[in-house]
Each structure stands twice: as structure tokens, then as C-alpha cells.
Amino acid sequence: MTPTTARPPALDWSIDTCTIARAMAVLGEKWTLVVLREVFNGVRRFADMQERTAIPRQVLTNRLASLVEHGVLRREPYQEPGARVRHEYRLTPKGFDLYPLLVAVKEWGDRYLADPEGPPLEMVHRECGAEVHAALQCGAGHAVTEFREVVPRPGPGAKRRH
Amino acid sequence: MTPTTARPPALDWSIDTCTIARAMAVLGEKWTLVVLREVFNGVRRFADMQERTAIPRQVLTNRLASLVEHGVLRREPYQEPGARVRHEYRLTPKGFDLYPLLVAVKEWGDRYLADPEGPPLEMVHRECGAEVHAALQCGAGHAVTEFREVVPRPGPGAKRRH
Numbered sequence A, B: 001m002t003p004t005t006a007r008p009p010a011l012d013w014s015i016d017t018c019t020i021a022r023a024m025a026v027l028g029e030k031w032t033l034v035v036l037r038e039v040f041n042g043v044r045r046f047a048d049m050q051e052r053t054a055i056p057r058q059v060l061t062n063r064l065a066s067l068v069e070h071g072v073l074r075r076e077p078y079q080e081p082g083a084r085v086r087h088e089y090r091l092t093p094k095g096f097d098l099y100p101l102l103v104a105v106k107e108w109g110d111r112y113l114a115d116p117e118g119p120p121l122e123m124v125h126r127e128c129g130a131e132v133h134a135a136l137q138c139g140a141g142h143a144v145t146e147f148r149e150v151v152p153r154p155g156p157g158a159k160r161r162h
Helices: A019-027 A032-040 A046-053 A057-069 A099-113 B019-027 B032-040 B046-053 B057-069 B099-113
Strands: A073-079 A085-091 A121-125 A132-138 A150-154 B073-079 B085-091 B121-125 B132-138 B150-154
Touching: A019 A032, A019 B032, A019 B099, A032 A046, A032 A057, A032 A085, A032 A099, A032 B019, A046 A057, A046 A085, A057 A073, A057 A085, A099 A121, A099 A132, A099 B019, A099 B099, A099 B132, A121 A132, A132 B099, B019 B032, B032 B046, B032 B057, B032 B085, B032 B099, B046 B057, B046 B085, B057 B073, B057 B085, B099 B121, B099 B132, B121 B132
Parallel strands: none
Antiparallel strands: A073 A085, A121 B150, A132 B132, A150 B121, B073 B085
């Protein structure tokens, strides 16, 4: 039995402006990151996404609409010969900036949830062929390898709780 | 109108073993990363989490149970004087390994979703005081700053689609 711990300092601070919660309000619905994975992998069309992922039609429609609304994806018209104009989905700069997050999700999944033979996909540096990782680094260029090396502190948007 | 694009090579590959989808099956329910944020911030007790986040009681119960079941959190008994034994939630090594992912979520949120005055929390390197970031890096130590510098390739667990 551990002794009772001191009151965590985090409890003094409001979470109303928390950017993790806000990010997850955009990204945290079921299937959202899977849809983004498809687009990052060059699968940009509704029918292709649906065929490959088997996400229910209405859910896929909603997720794409939400990502467009939040400025993560944009719709681009295209036309196959003899068919009506359709749209494909492309990443905006805000969407491209999700790439480190997607790599971090993949790495954790690769480590703990892959089949015994290993992960299905590798991401390598075009220039040198070495695998790409999401690593923590500080602004002074030091590698941060342990959670314990990081200290949280209130930022400019911090608010005390009443 | 963009010309029609070639069939994306990703369509030839099965997503059955995708580790992003598997990771999001663990992490992608609403509130899950918010619960993990609390634990990383030292808020380990049910009552404290509920008071600070206002997550509905049953949802919080389910999220914590799921994270324990997936080996991300573990339950640790504690006892306040005169009260019954309760449990607090602590990160396992599998849970600590979510830290780069959480930092990546925070960074994206900070960039696009913070209030005008800035993000509520900063994470700094204990040793030097500089801010900590989730950066992409290859195994040869090169910084990867552009999505276009990364090439996907089938990994050992890749399966062709039938």
C-alpha cells in the first residue's frame, strides 16, 4: 500500500484552455486518425477509403466533413472520363502538421500491438534510407529520452481554477 | 480541376495488421487521451480526475478500466486515514511510452487551437530549461522536417490484399 500522496499541483489549474483536449475534440472520434492515415498514404477518394477500411459509409462521410470543417483536409474536384465530377481529399498545411503525431501513434502501435512478424509499414528517410522516428528533443537540441527529464510549467494561457 | 491521379499503391496492401488502427482502438475513444493527460500531470485519483475534467462518471470508469485492461495504467491501492482503501492510477512502462504521442498532440493543439494569449502549459527540459518538442528524426540522426522526406515501404508484417 503506498502512502497517500500530496495534492497534485495540476489541480490548481484550469483545463478550460487545454490544447490536448481541443486537439482530441478534432482527432479523437473513432476512425478519424485512420482516415488521415489513408490520406497520408495517398488514398484520397471516398470509394477507395471505404473499400480499404470498411468504415461505415455515414461515419466516413461525417469524419471527412469534420476534417474539412476543421481545415485539416480540403476537397479537390476531379473527373473520370464519362463520370460526374467527384472530390478527393487532400491535406492542408494544418493536416500535414499532423504527421509527427501519426508517426508517434504508429511507433507506439508498432512496439506494443504489431503481429509477431512485425509492423506492416516502415517509414524511411528518403535521403539515407534509415527509419524515421518521433523523438522528443528540447529547443537546445538535447535528446529527451525519459519522461522524468521534462518539467511542466504554466504557459501564457494558463488560468488558475476558482 | 486536377487530372485523375494514378491508383494509389497503398490500395494493394491489407490494413488488417495496421498498428495505427490498433493503437487508436486503445486510445481513440473520446476522453481517453484526456485521462492520460491527467495521469501524466500527477492527477491519479478518480475523484480528482472527475472534479477537474467533468468527464461523466460512467465514461471515466470505462476509460480507466479499458486503459488498465490494455496495460497502459495500473491500479495502486491507497488509504486515507479513516477511509476505506481506494485505488489510484499509475502509468505502466507501456503508458510512459505514450509520452511522445501526448507531446505531439499538445504541439499540434498549441499551434492551431490555443487561445490568443498562448497555450496553458509548457514542457521544458529539466536540465537546460528549453522547451521540449516531438520531432521527426531518422535512425542516422538526421532531422526530418518535411513529410515529403519520408518514404513508406512495406514492413515485415505487410500483407497483400486479395
